[in-house]
Amino acid sequence: MTAALEVRGLTTQFETRGGVVTAVNNVSFKVEPGKVLGLVGESGSGKSVTGFSIMGLIDNPGRVTAGEIFVHGVDMRKLSATEQRQMRGRDIAMVFQDPMMTLNPVLRIGDQMAMAVRVHEKTTKRAAWDRARAALEIVGIPSAGERLWAYPHQLSGGMRQRVAIATALLHQPAVILADEPTTALDVSIQGQILAEVRRLADETNTAIVWVTHDLAVISSFADDIAVMYAGRIVETGTAEEVIANPRHPYTRGLIESVPSLHQAGEKLPQIPGATPQLSKLPQGCPFRPRCNVANQACLGEPPAHDLSGRRVVCHRPLEAAA
Amino acid sequence: MSDILLKIDAVSKRFTRKPGVVAAAIDRVTGKDSTVTVHAVSNVSLEVERGEVLGIVGESGCGKSTLGRIVSGIYAPTEGEVLLNGDIVAKEVHGAVQKQTTRVQMIHQDPFASLNPRMKVGEIIAEGPRIHGLIPAKEVNDRVGALLEKVGLERAYANRLPHQFSGGQRQRVAIARALAMSPELLVLDEAVASLDVSIQAQVLNLFIDLRKDLGLTALFISHDLSVVRHVCDRVAIMYLGRLVELAPASDLYEKPLHPYTSALFDSVPKLGVGKRSFAAIQGEIPSPINPPSGCAFHPRCPFAGPRCKVEIPTIAKAGTGRSVACHIHNGGTGAEASVPVFTEAAA
Numbered sequence: 035m036t037a038a039l040e041v042r043g044l045t046t047q048f049e050t051r052g053g054v055v056t057a058v059n060n061v062s063f064k065v066e067p068g069k070v071l072g073l074v075g076e077s078g079s080g081k082s083v084t085g086f087s088i089m090g091l092i093d094n095p096g097r098v099t100a101g102e103i104f105v106h107g108v109d110m111r112k113l114s115a116t117e118q119r120q121m122r123g124r125d126i127a128m129v130f131q132d133p134m135m136t137l138n139p140v141l142r143i144g145d146q147m148a149m150a151v152r153v154h155e156k157t158t159k160r161a162a163w164d165r166a167r168a169a170l171e172i173v174g175i176p177s178a179g180e181r182l183w184a185y186p187h188q189l190s191g192g193m194r195q196r197v198a199i200a201t202a203l204l205h206q207p208a209v210i211l212a213d214e215p216t217t218a219l220d221v222s223i224q225g226q227i228l229a230e231v232r233r234l235a236d237e238t239n240t241a242i243v244w245v246t247h248d249l250a251v252i253s254s255f256a257d258d259i260a261v262m263y264a265g266r267i268v269e270t271g272t273a274e275e276v277i278a279n280p281r282h283p284y285t286r287g288l289i290e291s292v293p294s295l296h297q298a299g300e301k302l303p304q305i306p307g308a309t310p311q312l313s314k315l316p317q318g319c320p321f322r323p324r325c326n327v328a329n330q331a332c333l334g335e336p337p338a339h340d341l342s343g344r345r346v347v348c349h350r351p352l353e354a355a356a
Numbered sequence: 357m358s359d360i361l362l363k364i365d366a367v368s369k370r371f372t373r374k375p376g377v378v379a380a381a382i383d384r385v386t387g388k389d390s391t392v393t394v395h396a397v398s399n400v401s402l403e404v405e406r407g408e409v410l411g412i413v414g415e416s417g418c419g420k421s422t423l424g425r426i427v428s429g430i431y432a433p434t435e436g437e438v439l440l441n442g443d444i445v446a447k448e449v450h451g452a453v454q455k456q457t458t459r460v461q462m463i464h465q466d467p468f469a470s471l472n473p474r475m476k477v478g479e480i481i482a483e484g485p486r487i488h489g490l491i492p493a494k495e496v497n498d499r500v501g502a503l504l505e506k507v508g509l510e511r512a513y514a515n516r517l518p519h520q521f522s523g524g525q526r527q528r529v530a531i532a533r534a535l536a537m538s539p540e541l542l543v544l545d546e547a548v549a550s551l552d553v554s555i556q557a558q559v560l561n562l563f564i565d566l567r568k569d570l571g572l573t574a575l576f577i578s579h580d581l582s583v584v585r586h587v588c589d590r591v592a593i594m595y596l597g598r599l600v601e602l603a604p605a606s607d608l609y610e611k612p613l614h615p616y617t618s619a620l621f622d623s624v625p626k627l628g629v630g631k632r633s634f635a636a637i638q639g640e641i642p643s644p645i646n647p648p649s650g651c652a653f654h655p656r657c658p659f660a661g662p663r664c665k666v667e668i669p670t671i672a673k674a675g676t677g678r679s680v681a682c683h684i685h686n687g688g689t690g691a692e693a694s695v696p697v698f699t700e701a702a703a
């Protein structure tokens with residue numbers, strides 16, 4: 035099967051006063067149609083820049099310096115600027131943490147969604163409104179027809195995020211990149227949206243990259259997981275296996291620091307220190323100063339290991355649990 | 357014999373939002389009144405024992421921060437009073453807090469906004485005790501150094517500015533600043549919410565240590581159920597300004613009684629249980645400006661019956677150390693409440 039999205043060796047750099055920093059460093063992953071890939075990492079690990087790079091949203095002082103981005107087998111970076119613009123929004127769409135990045139505050143929901151339809155397709159306004167209503171229904175918005183007449187400020191935060199997701203869906207894209215879309219929402223609303231998005235992937239075969247810092251979210255609804263640290267993907271595999279049996283020391287540290295896995299009141303196993311600044315990365319493996327199994331070898335660039343369906347970038351991958 | 361440190365007695369807080377200039381003019385002409393009232397906290401009573409950590413949980417807008425601010429003496433309650441060790445610390449006198457207490461210290465969510473960017477960390481920590489004359493001037497440096505060590509920072513950091521610290525370190529400074537006042541009660545309002553998981557674990561561990569060393573009593577406000585379970589002895593669940601359930605943490609997590617509590621637990625994604633369905637709670641959180649009649653949860657409750665629409669359930673005992681505000685649990689058989697209704701959102 036052709037992956038809906040495949041990224042190979044994506045590298046994005048920013049020129050800063052302190053020199054050139056590599057915010058996304060040789061990142062590779064793929065998502066099959068109908069699958070949800072959870073891209074997880076702590077703040078500053080490069081999740082958003084990865085999404086922006088794929089969507090062509092990197093501006094000065096940043097630049098995508100290497101890599102290939104295949105959407106349905108087509109290498110986007112080989113296309114002309116016009117062709118790329120056509121694909122973005124139609125074949126691949128993005129949903130942001132703040133839905134107001136997508137929504138225009140002065141337009142009715144129906145008008146702006148209809149405009150989004152007509153950017154890529156010649157249809158009547160009437161038909162575009164119908165499409166908008168259908169998209170709102172897909173994401174579980176009650177009385178969708180009435181909501182089309184509302185302005186964004188008349189909707190709750192959760193509703194606005196659903197509208198942003200519905201807008202991304204208008205052209206039945208092969209891939210949706212969702213950047214922490216439920217982080218600012220309450221758990222009950224997050225639960226509703228996760229359920230809708232999962233159904234969407236299952237029923238419409240849309241591939242989804244779900245960016246989050248929350249491992250529990252990934253664990254409960256993603257098929258695969260990619261763990262980022264300091265701009266690199268350090269571990270990939272199926273969500274179930276990676277969480278049950280992490281092979282990268284950072285992944286293990288992250289999982290172990292989740293309180294719900296421990297006896298109440300017990301001290302939590304903690305990863306010492308803080309994430310490094312990109313301008314001051316340690317030599318060799320960027321996780322080395324915080325890693326509890328590091329040795330001399332870790333002063334060199336960590337190699338990638340392919341361990342039966344798992345990819346781990348580390349000098350000393352952890353043993354598989356029995 | 358229990359040793360009650362904090363007593364929140366029938367506290368309510370309403371905010372009135374005055375109409376804007378235009379709306380006020382229209383009001384004058386039409387004789388209407390478009391002032392709106394937000395019922396932020398409604399008739400909440402709670403007691404906290406010395407040395408106990410009580411969790412306050414609920415979704416945004418349910419009144420957690422407002423309650424924390426009332427306890428800290430920042431807001432005056434509209435009704436009711438707050439007693440600390442028997443002394444009134446928060447009671448409305450002519451629309452203002454009678455006297456802001458230093459005996460309760462609050463730690464806020466945002467470690468970036470809560471520290472003055474132009475003050476050195478040492479000054480930030482010493483400011484409160486200095487103003488209130490709590491420590492002699494010549495002992496200040498020693499005290500600041502000791503506090504920095506207590507929260508896991510180096511003494512030398514006293515000379516740095518807040519921007520030189522990471523989020524987790526700033527939250528440690530905020531904790532040191534609160535401890536400098538030797539408070540009897542700490543109110544932590546989403547204190548770890550903005551921190552990354554690995555940093556969150558570090559700050560939770562610090563809290564667990566401090567609790568053991570200092571015998572802290574605290575209100576731990578959070579929307580994160582797994583964090584609350586980890587550090588709290590008892591948990592209070594709030595919904596739209598009201599207390600709906602109160603129980604020892606272990607009992608609550610084992611068997612929530614209120615339909616809202618159990619729906620909330622069901623909607624929290626859990627680590628390591630594999631893929632599952634969510635959609636545990638239907639519909640949106642209603643507005644505290646016009647809370648639903650009867651039980652405020654009734655429009656979203658799968659068990660709501662006719663009585664739930666009209667009568668506000670009072671909070672009543674439901675087993676050892678537990679209480680719940682729900683007709684199903686408080687009305688004996690609950691037969692009159694258990695007829696499922698079809699809500700708009702569920703349809």
Ligand SMILES: Nc1ncnc2c1ncn2[C@@H]1O[C@H](COP(=O)(O)OP(=O)(O)O)[C@@H](O)[C@H]1O
Binds near residue numbers: 081
């Ligand atoms: N415009 C920019 N200029 C310089 N550095 C940037 C810029 N945008 C992002 N970065 C850097 O890229 C890194 C990754 O950021 P981001 O992708 O936003 O992280 P995440 O989404 O994982 O929290 C950060 O360390 C940030 O400093």
Ligand SMILES: Nc1ncnc2c1ncn2[C@@H]1O[C@H](COP(=O)(O)OP(=O)(O)O)[C@@H](O)[C@H]1O
Binds near residue numbers: 396416422423
């Ligand atoms: N100073 C204020 N003025 C007006 N309304 C307020 C004020 N503070 C809080 N509110 C309202 O009171 C309700 C409860 O808010 P809050 O206590 O902050 O909830 P939580 O902390 O649980 O999210 C909300 O509807 C909020 O908008």
Ligand code: SF4
Binds near residue numbers: 320321322328332336
């Ligand atoms: S390469 Fe070395 S330092 Fe890096 S995670 Fe693996 S063991 Fe730790």
Ligand SMILES: [Mg+2]
Binds near residue numbers: 081082
């Ligand atoms: Mg981001």
Ligand SMILES: [Mg+2]
Binds near residue numbers: 420421422
């Ligand atoms: Mg709050």
